[in-house]
Structure formats: structure tokens, C-alpha cells
Amino acid sequence: MTQVAWNDGLKLGLGFQDADHEESVGLMNAMQTCSDAELPALFVQHQTHLREHLARENELMERIGFFAIEVHRGEHERILAEQDTILTKLTAGDLAAVRQYVQEDLPAWFLGHLQSMDAMTALFAQQRGER
Numbered sequence: 001m002t003q004v005a006w007n008d009g010l011k012l013g014l015g016f017q018d019a020d021h022e023e024s025v026g027l028m029n030a031m032q033t034c035s036d037a038e039l040p041a042l043f044v045q046h047q048t049h050l051r052e053h054l055a056r057e058n059e060l061m062e063r064i065g066f067f068a069i070e071v072h073r074g075e076h077e078r079i080l081a082e083q084d085t086i087l088t089k090l091t092a093g094d095l096a097a098v099r100q101y102v103q104e105d106l107p108a109w110f111l112g113h114l115q116s117m118d119a120m121t122a123l124f125a126q127q128r129g130e131r
Helices: 015-033 039-064 069-091 095-127
Strands: none
16 A cells, blocks of 8 residues: 655645645545445545646646646546546446555556656746746
């Protein structure tokens, strides 16, 4: 199990992004420790949160003219498609696959994405006066 501990080292300096990421960490950690009965609702809650967060990031990138918007937006589309696949597995009752995803794959993706694409986007946005 890969629990993510939210701390100041994960903050990137953009208010909405940091707040959203902190909420994501809470939801990811909750999915790792919840009962099987609680998992479907938590997964859907996280998926909804992720869609809303990524839409906010996409809007930011468009507004500031982020130079790598297509790459970053493409990764957003990829992870949302992956989430849809996992939801299908969850609906079919494949809890083992979903547990693997929320305990290993999702936290690893989150940290990698935060430290690369999101960090670069945040730096670019701050250089353009975003806070």
C-alpha cells in the first residue's frame, strides 16, 4: 500500500491546485483503507474530483498560454480514460484489480504527475502572475 502523506513539500504554490491535490490525497488514502462496500462510492467521488480538478488545470493552461498544453492535456485525457476502465472493473466486481490500482498505480501516477507536469505548469503560471 502506498499512502501519500500530504505535506508542504507537495505544494506547488498555486492555491486551487494545492487545495485540489490535498483533497486528492485524502480521497486516495481513504480508498486504500475503506471497506469493500465503501470503495465504489469513494472511487466515484475521487473520479468526479479528478475530472473537475483537471478541467481547472486545463483552463489555467489555456488562459496562460502554457507551451506544453497539448502534452499535459493529453496526459489528463489518458488518466481519465484509465479511470473509466477501472470503474468498469469496479462495476463488474473485480475488487482485486481496483485495490491494486488505488493502492499502487494511482498514488505512483499522482506523485509522478505532480512532480513533473504539474510542477512545470505551476512554475510557468507563477511566472505569469498566477497564485
